[in-house]
Amino acid sequence: MKNNKQSNSYFKKEKQRIIMATTGILCIIIGFTGLLLFGVRRCTKDDNPDNGFVMDDNAVEGGWNKVDEDKVRENLNASVEEGYINISMNTTPVFENGQSEGNLMIVNESINKYPQKVIITRNDNGDVIYESKGIPVGSKIEKAMLSENLPAGTYECTAMFHNMNPETGESLGCAGAIIQITVKN
């Protein structure tokens, strides 16, 4: 009988020890997890509890972000791709006279991304002798009249093609071609 009592007491104490040990281990695990999840403010040698100077919790180790040159170049290359313009036209258009239509054959090729506007300027005096309105992608102006009644002759000109932003009407960039305009009579 006495032995049974002693035995029960022993098992109770053992059970308590196991519970306490398990609780302790759980507390350690929870505490460690909390540290990992929420971080811990390190007490550094610069902290001075006496005068209240402590380090900013937002401060993290490191300096200015290093540039990922490949990533930057990738974005720059995409910008170049976006800005390409294909210019296409007849470089020797002929006009029967200064008031007739000539075969300009300006083509905004379907590989382009923006509507185009073409301005033709005489190279000898800088006069603008033709200015188109917007030419949609995949469209062309086969024939058109010049805005100036030119006398018979051959004129070296520059045809400037503009990529146009259809929403703002602004030129997004341009490129040109040298052309020879002939007015027969």
Next chain:
Amino acid sequence: MKNNKLTKVISIVLAVCAVAVMAVPSFAADITTNGGNGTTPVNLYSTDDGTLGGDPAPTALSVTIPTALPVAVGIDGETTTADNAKITNNSYGAVRVKTATISGANGWTLVPFGNKNTLASEKVDSNKIGFAMKLGTGAQVKTANTNNSQALISAPVTGCYMSGVGDTTKNSVSVIYDAIVTPVSTAVTEKTVANIVFVVEFDTAA
């Protein structure tokens, strides 16, 4: 009487036919001696649709040109540029770059291109850019003074020439470029600080 008249008409028609048959066509080579030679012209018709009846038209010009040469600058003034810019000739005929002109934009002005340290004495926000470029195997061309518009290329030079589209190894030239810029006090994004305009033309034999 009527039959006689009909016979005469038929005779005249037949006589004309006989003479016509004996006549030498004017467009054939007239070779009258043994071992002689004649000339056969080969006539070319350049038309918009490639037919004899089409509207006269020359070879079409078709060239793809970059209109944006972006530059990224880091907080330390180091610049990065794109490496895929090129001019591609899609025409059947050879093409060359005749001119390339740069001008400052949106309050930015041009300065001679060089080491970025040449801008060390410039004030922040003085908005200055120096630019350099190389077409294909050509020599580097660069901004050389403070004029607001400068010709980087004023006449075709080595590196400017492209073959027709038939030779895909020579129908494009790379545009390699670099820049130096003065410091900025506020961040800028996609700001146009200069414009470059390329002008191309057919590479003619004349």
